[in-house]
Amino acid sequence: MTADAPDHPADPRAGDPPGVSVVIPTHNRPELMRLAVESVLSQEAAVTGEVIIVFDACAVEIPEVSLPEGWSLRGLANSRTRGLAGARNSGISDARGEYVAFLDDDDTWLPGKLAAQMDRFAESPQAVAVGTAMVVDNGVEEIVRLAPGETLTHEDFLRNRNPGVHSSSLVFRRSDLLGGLGLIDEELPRSYGEDYDILLRASALGTVAIVNRPLVRVLWNGQSYYFGQWASYAEALQYLLRKHPDFATSPRALGRIEAQVSFALASSGQGRDARAWAWRAIGHDPRQVKAYLATAISLRLLTPNAVTRIVRRVGRGI
Template sequence: MSTRTPPDPAGTDPVDPDLSVIISTYARPVQVREAIAAVVGQDHPGAIETLVVWDKNEPEWELASDDPHRPVRILFNDHGNGLPGSRNCGAEAATAPVLGFCDDDDLWLPAKARRQLALLKDTGADCSTTGLEVLIDGNVIPRRGTDGILRYADLLRSRRMEAYMGTAVVRAEAFWNEIGPLDEHIPGGYAEDYDWMLRATRHQPVVVDPEPLLRMRWIVQSHFRDQWPDWEAALGQVLERNPEFSSEPRGRARIEGQIAIAIAAQGRRKDALRQVRTTLGWSWKEPRAVLALAVAAGVPAEKLSAALNKRGRGL
């Protein structure tokens, strides 16, 4: 399947973009149009190119635009493994020195590009993130980010909301070299944001604009049973790659607890109880140990996940 977009009509002069924004999409035709419009509507005075990467289904080629100030290019994900592959596919085709990322259910608020590009320029940092808004059932829940910088140790202690690819802008050189692209081999494409953010903060502290500059339209959905093994494996890989979690018991317990829930959701009750003991060995205060026990006792994990999603939280 071709990944080319039609050539620009004669008479248009391309402008070197300051920023390339990669929008990953799958089967959300309404939301992706809104996500594109939000990037095109940024108040940054320089040029911004948008690369929309379709995953698994036929791209809507007609959404391409040759506007030299806000060009939109349409691609098909030829990298595989869902979201990580589609993000890398777009990044590979990008032409700007700075990359940004957006899912089709997210909206960049108007000042996002301008403020983050200025933050990178002023600090010399390679990566920046921001606070965000979570939109659930018509309710907007603001989540301010850290005021200043986000360090590797911060992400070992807790899963920070601003450590999300949809809020990130990163210098392309660092993305491909010191930090590295998204892991296309992580099981099921799960925890790919967290894995990448851990690498980004290990490279150097990430500068944060605490203001909510992204609206996350949280679409409440359940995990299907056949996804839990991938979640278990992906989280295990995160722990294996970051042995420093052992120096942060609360952070280690959080991930061990998530693994316990994934095991319990697969119906492996004895293994789940052992994993709960491991979780509590790191921190007896970890609430996911209780959730894992509830799932092991028969409460559907999908029901717990959906209830937390409605409150802007995850397992």
């Protein structure tokens, strides 16, 4: 099902193909989603494109926005697996642009973001994806988070999620998403970690280039649908460990994921399993602080909410 924006041509798929297709999955957050759409349409750069809003388990209702020349806007219902992964894939499958950009419905782009990434693709033809740094809005202040470098490899992503590279910053070639790279993994429990999974896959094929300027504003004040879903976190992280055996090539990388599993299990009340994963993580890398925190939570010396409140205040996540 497709709906057209006000004053939009009757068939937004007619004419020359757009340069970039921006896919925005959404679920019952019309005001936040409208801000996300407006941030794309106010890029003020010589890039043509289309915005595809994918409505996941909610009515297709296009916001009333002004369309600059060279841009179109349409909405469609998620026709695949319910959740973020299926919604992204519905948009990718319906996209017409040479490039596909991701934007979550609670985040916004800053001016110049898309033009800078198109320039980076031109400069780095070997890049499978191009991301940017970000600004975290925790509801009290804005915190800049940069990436560790301007080119990130598979080893970089095994050792660290590099959370400064947010999913709302990512741009891919559509041909890669429909070809060797593949679509978003819809088997991931609750779609948690789908962005990390595709970065691992992309970096295994080539490099991930970074425009290391904060060009995405990420809202991080507890509004995420993932917030507090600890059992799903643990399940998804174990899925990623099984899917990406390369983690086992680096004790530090393996210990990091095991510590995250431990923390999630402890936070979901699975204390015995949490301590087993914590010891495993510490055995691979004694520096894994999350493993010690998980043990403390499992013994009721700390609460997960207390820990997450602290890390969110400094613009980080568990």
